[in-house]
Amino acid sequence: MSTDAPHEVRPAADTAAGRAPRKADDAGQPAHKGGLRRKGLSERNRPLWMLIPGGALMIIIIVVPLLLGIYMSVLNLDQYTLRKWISAPLIGAENFVEAVTDSPLLHAVWLSVSYSLLAMVVTLPLGIAAAVATQNAFKGRAVIRSVFLIPYVLPSFVVATVWRTMLQPGGIVDEALATVGIHVGLWLNGPQTFWTLVLVQIWASWPFIYLLALSGLQSVDHEVHEASALDGALWWNKLRYVIFPYLKGPLSLAFLIGMLHHINNFTLPFVLFGVPAPADVEVLPILTYVTSFQSFRFGLSAAMAFISLVLIAIPLFVYLRAVKLDDAETPGAKK
Amino acid sequence: MSTTTASRRSAPTVEVDRPGSHRQHEVLRLLPNPLLIFVLVFLGALVLIPVLYIFLASVNSDIGVANGEFWPSTVTFENYSKIWTSVGLATGLTNSVLVAGATAVVSAAMSVSTAFVLVRYSFRGRLSILRGLLALQSVPGTLMVLPVFVLFSSAATYLGIQVIGTQWGLFVTYLTFAMPFSTWVMVTYLRGLPKELEEAARIDGASNLGVLFRIILPLSWPGIVVSGIFAFLLGWNDVLFASVMTRPESQTAAVALQIFGASQEGGAIPYYGQMMAAALVCAAPVVILYLIFQRYLVGGLTAGGVK
Numbered sequence: 001m002s003t004d005a006p007h008e009v010r011p012a013a014d015t016a017a018g019r020a021p022r023k024a025d026d027a028g029q030p031a032h033k034g035g036l037r038r039k040g041l042s043e044r045n046r047p048l049w050m051l052i053p054g055g056a057l058m059i060i061i062i063v064v065p066l067l068l069g070i071y072m073s074v075l076n077l078d079q080y081t082l083r084k085w086i087s088a089p090l091i092g093a094e095n096f097v098e099a100v101t102d103s104p105l106l107h108a109v110w111l112s113v114s115y116s117l118l119a120m121v122v123t124l125p126l127g128i129a130a131a132v133a134t135q136n137a138f139k140g141r142a143v144i145r146s147v148f149l150i151p152y153v154l155p156s157f158v159v160a161t162v163w164r165t166m167l168q169p170g171g172i173v174d175e176a177l178a179t180v181g182i183h184v185g186l187w188l189n190g191p192q193t194f195w196t197l198v199l200v201q202i203w204a205s206w207p208f209i210y211l212l213a214l215s216g217l218q219s220v221d222h223e224v225h226e227a228s229a230l231d232g233a234l235w236w237n238k239l240r241y242v243i244f245p246y247l248k249g250p251l252s253l254a255f256l257i258g259m260l261h262h263i264n265n266f267t268l269p270f271v272l273f274g275v276p277a278p279a280d281v282e283v284l285p286i287l288t289y290v291t292s293f294q295s296f297r298f299g300l301s302a303a304m305a306f307i308s309l310v311l312i313a314i315p316l317f318v319y320l321r322a323v324k325l326d327d328a329e330t331p332g333a334k335k
Numbered sequence: 336m337s338t339t340t341a342s343r344r345s346a347p348t349v350e351v352d353r354p355g356s357h358r359q360h361e362v363l364r365l366l367p368n369p370l371l372i373f374v375l376v377f378l379g380a381l382v383l384i385p386v387l388y389i390f391l392a393s394v395n396s397d398i399g400v401a402n403g404e405f406w407p408s409t410v411t412f413e414n415y416s417k418i419w420t421s422v423g424l425a426t427g428l429t430n431s432v433l434v435a436g437a438t439a440v441v442s443a444a445m446s447v448s449t450a451f452v453l454v455r456y457s458f459r460g461r462l463s464i465l466r467g468l469l470a471l472q473s474v475p476g477t478l479m480v481l482p483v484f485v486l487f488s489s490a491a492t493y494l495g496i497q498v499i500g501t502q503w504g505l506f507v508t509y510l511t512f513a514m515p516f517s518t519w520v521m522v523t524y525l526r527g528l529p530k531e532l533e534e535a536a537r538i539d540g541a542s543n544l545g546v547l548f549r550i551i552l553p554l555s556w557p558g559i560v561v562s563g564i565f566a567f568l569l570g571w572n573d574v575l576f577a578s579v580m581t582r583p584e585s586q587t588a589a590v591a592l593q594i595f596g597a598s599q600e601g602g603a604i605p606y607y608g609q610m611m612a613a614a615l616v617c618a619a620p621v622v623i624l625y626l627i628f629q630r631y632l633v634g635g636l637t638a639g640g641v642k
Binding site: 045062068238 | 389544
């Protein structure tokens with residue numbers, strides 16, 4: 001059964017340095033009979049050259065700059081030395097020390113993480129409620145589904161521009177709140193900016209949770225609905241004990257991706273508040289950007305970017321472990 | 336509540352269960368009616384009020400917007416004729432269409448051939464590439480923008496190739512950053528295609544390229560369109576790279592709007608009407624694309640699981 005698959009796959013696991021042996025296992029999963037014949041065909045004549053254009057591009061524009069970025073983080077790089085960065089003075093870990101001890105970096109990390117989590121905590125119930133509400137057919141459901149996705153398809157810079165206008169002092173939001181007697185104060189300056197960012201992010205990103213929750217709901221077999229109807233389960237109990245367990249998988253995925261997306265979101269705070277941003281919305285991407293393109297401390301900024309990469313690696317790692325790279329229908333297991 | 340549960344309990348014994356029947360919908364229902372209506376109205380209003388506001392503000396006077404009017408007191412459409420020069424949308428949209436369009440076409444073409452190899456052949460490092468594709472989707476742009484900028488300016492210094500400030504620099508950057516996701520979308524799509532046709536073609540003596548062009552391409556148009564659209568959106572929506580790597584004449588619409596918005600700070604009443612009109616014009620192509628291809632796009636989104 002699994003005689004030929006390891007032959008094809010194990011070298012892959014071996015060549016990728018530092019990868020855990022576990023990878024060899026999930027690579028070497030189901031193999032089907034007839035593998036020998038098929039493998040013979042595909043090994044003789046594989047158009048691997050087709051990988052070259054994309055691979056070259058990614059090496060030149062992603063891998064090389066990544067390494068370059070790491071190198072830059074140990075240089076004393078400013079607007080004078082940038083042109084000849086190759087000969088810029090090496091200063092070792094100084095940038096990292098400065099980033100951690102003498103820059104708003106830790107504050108930015110805290111802001112980024114708390115803002116991402118807060119936005120996520122609110123978008124989850126919103127998205128689930130939307131998915132649950134549009135689960136059964138009714139007239140106009142197609143329209144409602146399209147409407148629900150609008151915030152998500154609007155470009156971030158448009159969303160930010162629009163909210164920036166709506167949240168101007170004396171603007172539409174203030175007017176509307178004033179009619180019910182609420183006076184919030186400044187949205188786009190000062191300490192409340194953090195909450196503004198959270199709110200706008202929620203507005204823009206709950207449909208993503210909705211989408212993934214919907215895909216989870218669609219995986220619920222009709223028999224399950226039948227059974228709980230037969231049991232006469234109350235709607236709340238049905239949701240809680242029958243439906244929600246199906247959402248766990250897709251929503252964990254949504255949580256991870258959403259967190260990554262919030263933490264990486266540059267456009268929303270950048271367009272919403274402009275730079276220099278108020279101190280309470282100086283999230284990681286903004287801080288990194290401002291440090292390079294406003295203060296011209298390129299080395300310091302590279303160090304900050306490196307630190308944020310480490311931060312992002314945590315959810316990313318969990319995500320990569322969770323996603324199934326292969327299914328039974330792929331070459332490692334091919335007929 | 337008790338009546339509905341009671342009727343549900345008795346229903347299956349009496350009625351024949353036909354798909355699409357009224358009872359079928361009852362079984363699928365997860366919320367009681369009042370709550371359902373509340374959720375739909377609340378979320379619908381949450382989305383539609385700001386969207387409606389964009390349009391209303393774009394035909395309003397700047398003072399009207401500044402005073403917090405929802406319904407314009409004076410209606411004028413002249414904002415829509417001003418934005419082409421004042422915001423620079425004429426240049427911006429041309430550049431956006433050129434750069435994002437080229438990105439979409441090239442990345443779709445490259446990702447289908449890459450995905451074809453990744454899905455249909457086995458070779459060393461295949462899984463590493465798949466994993467790499469997922470990882471690269473999450474590399475933050477802010478991490479890359481400085482080194483890419485330095486790389487491009489070094490290309491000018493050492494090789495004499497001027498990339499910064501041209502549309503080419505943006506195109507290459509967007510293409511690269513679109514590739515991981517576009518390829519992943521194609522990988523999930525191609526996996527869903529039956530292998531029998533390909534095998535039949537191979538028995539008839541088709542080469543690898545023959546299989547790709549004659550069998551895979553015609554079958555995978557929906558996937559190609561989706562991966563192309565995602566690449567297009569990446570270019571269209573980007574502000575970060577475009578704000579660093581463009582000059583006024585190579586600016587994209589996103590940067591034009593951002594700069595226009597930022598320049599309105601302080602002083603007289605900002606040109607809110609023009610900002611909203613420009614925002615609407617920038618959003619329109621995206622929303623239209625999405626409405627046309629909604630079914631495929633939603634599938635692609637959940638498959639790739641990334642914006």
